[in-house]
Amino acid sequence: MSRVLVTGIAGGLAQRVAERLLVRGDHVVGLDYRAVATLPDALRGMTVLRATYNKTGIEDVFRKNAFDRVLHLGRVGNLKESPGRRFDLNVVGTQKIMNLCVQHGVTRVVVLSTFHIYGAHPSNHIPISEDEPVRAGFDFPQLADAIQLDNMASTWVYQHPATSVCLLRPTNVIGPRLRNTMSDLLRSPRIPKLLGFDPMTQFLHQDDLADAIVRAAESDVRGVFNVAGETAIPWSAAIELAGAKTWPVPAPLAGVISRLVGAAPPYLLDFLKYPCVITDVKLREAMGWAPEVSVREAIEGTVAGVRA
Numbered sequence: 001m002s003r004v005l006v007t008g009i010a011g012g013l014a015q016r017v018a019e020r021l022l023v024r025g026d027h028v029v030g031l032d033y034r035a036v037a038t039l040p041d042a043l044r045g046m047t048v049l050r051a052t053y054n055k056t057g058i059e060d061v062f063r064k065n066a067f068d069r070v071l072h073l074g075r076v077g078n079l080k081e082s083p084g085r086r087f088d089l090n091v092v093g094t095q096k097i098m099n100l101c102v103q104h105g106v107t108r109v110v111v112l113s114t115f116h117i118y119g120a121h122p123s124n125h126i127p128i129s130e131d132e133p134v135r136a137g138f139d140f141p142q143l144a145d146a147i148q149l150d151n152m153a154s155t156w157v158y159q160h161p162a163t164s165v166c167l168l169r170p171t172n173v174i175g176p177r178l179r180n181t182m183s184d185l186l187r188s189p190r191i192p193k194l195l196g197f198d199p200m201t202q203f204l205h206q207d208d209l210a211d212a213i214v215r216a217a218e219s220d221v222r223g224v225f226n227v228a229g230e231t232a233i234p235w236s237a238a239i240e241l242a243g244a245k246t247w248p249v250p251a252p253l254a255g256v257i258s259r260l261v262g263a264a265p266p267y268l269l270d271f272l273k274y275p276c277v278i279t280d281v282k283l284r285e286a287m288g289w290a291p292e293v294s295v296r297e298a299i300e301g302t303v304a305g306v307r308a
Contacts, residue, residue: 002026004217005067007097008074008112009048010034012177016210017071018043021217029065031058032074033089053093062100069108069217070101075149077114077180079142079265090145091152098156102163110216111153113169115226115278117146120270126200126232127279130169130224140267157222166216170227171278174302175206181265186299187306190247191239192272194254198236199275204229205293205301215289225283230295232277241299243307 004021008014009030019042021028030036030048039048051057053074076089094111101109118128119135134150136143153167172182182203185191204227212227239246254269283289293301 002068003066004028005031005061005065005070007031007053007070007072010036011073012175012179013173013206013209014071014073015040015043016177016206017073017213018046020210020214022046024214029061029067031061033093052089054088054096058093058096059100062104067101067104067106069110070097070106071110071112071213071217072097073110073112073213075112075114075146077146083141083145087145087148091148094149094152098153098160098163098165102160106163108217108220109156109163109165110213111149111165111167112213113150113153113167114146115169115171115276116143116267116271117150117169118276118278120199120274120276122274124274124276126275126277127228128226128277129279130226130282136267140270142265142267154224157224161222164220164222166219166222167224168212168216168227168283169224169278170209170212171202171204171229173204173206173209174298176301176305178206178302181268183302186238186242186244187303189244191242191244192247192249192254193235193239194251194269194272195248196251197273198234199271199273200232200277201235201238201271201275202229202232202277203238203295203298204291205298208291208293208298211292212283212287212289215287219287221286223282223286225286226278226280227283228278228280228291229298230291230293232275233295235272238299241296242303243300244303 010032033052157165174183
């Protein structure tokens with residue numbers, strides 16, 4: 001039995017991961033900077049703690065628990081948080097967590113990043129592997145903290161060999177229990193499509209990502225790994241699968257409309273124009289993982305409650 005810390009436990013993805021670990025018989029401690037109002041029945045009785053990642057309170061969490069593994073899934077992507085707050089949680093907080101992992105002898109660390117750091121760009125070739133340059137930081141300060149988190153974890157892979165670090169960069173993660181930007185966008189009755197653009201887009205079901213995270217936690221393979229779904233489809237096909245009406249938007253007005261109605265964060269607009277299709281061959285070969293949920297099932301399951 002392993003003792004595992006899972007950060008971001010207020011979110012649906014971390015809860016799915018915790019459920020899988022508990023079934024395996026692991027002792028799981030859930031941590032979040034947010035309050036956790038309710039938990040699924042499968043997580044009843046699990047220890048849940050609240051502490052801000054970059055504050056001294058988290059030191060007590062490590063001091064009182066001899067963790068074997070730490071799954072840092074609590075990256076803050078919510079743009080409603082101020083840039084300074086996101087930097088403190090994502091960058092300073094991640095650095096503190098990883099320092100504590102070294103200090104307390106944690107042998108395996110899995111850090112969740114995002115494919116958004118690659119950026120959507122007309123010069124992108126398909127598919128994008130883990131050694132491709134990161135383009136997003138040039139245009140979107142909203143992703144600066146995510147890029148710094150990713151760079152830090154990537155560096156730790158080689159700086160601290162005793163603490164085996166695995167960094168995951170998933171594509172668009174969706175699912176019925178997720179309240180992230182893409183899941184909410186697919187649930188909208190009218191989904192924007194920029195006139196003249198129809199990029200290939202990938203989707204990864206929450207359960208497939210949860211399985212990949214657990215597989216990474218069990219493995220001792222170090223490095224950076226993309227996590228993609230079944231296949232890429234045009235954005236127009238995603239709108240059709242979501243059962244929504246298309247909202248045609250002239251590309252020059254997209255930024256203004258987005259700010260007025262909050263349809264999508266600014267950086268996401270480029271992903272509605274240009275492809276950012278990643279390959280996860282490296283992950284599949286290293287850990288024997290493959291998605292089990294089709295893109296149709298992933299999208300239809302995400303929006304089922306709203307459409308009903």
